[in-house]
Amino acid sequence: MGTSASTSGPAAEERADGECDEREPLPTAPSSVVWSGGHAYVLEGVGGRSMWAGVDDRGRPRFLTDADLRRRGWSHTRA
Numbered sequence: 001m002g003t004s005a006s007t008s009g010p011a012a013e014e015r016a017d018g019e020c021d022e023r024e025p026l027p028t029a030p031s032s033v034v035w036s037g038g039h040a041y042v043l044e045g046v047g048g049r050s051m052w053a054g055v056d057d058r059g060r061p062r063f064l065t066d067a068d069l070r071r072r073g074w075s076h077t078r079a
Contacts, residue, residue, distance in 0.1 A: 027043065034075065036074040
């Protein structure tokens with residue numbers, strides 16, 4: 001299937017509520033930052049794998065996979 005013009009460009013990256021479409025690929029560059037649930041997550045290499053590192057509401061470390069972030073919802077901005 002072909003791609004339509006409506007699925008490319010910056011407008012397709014984030015919805016009106018600021019969250020990215022779950023099909024939108026997460027950033028892959030080391031130290032990339034995304035937001036989920038009001039918390040920032042930074043892409044880090046952990047044990048030979050890339051994980052998203054952040055903290056929970058109590059300041060405890062939290063590590064998420066790409067699948068975790070897609071399920072929770074994420075955005076490029078704090079919004």
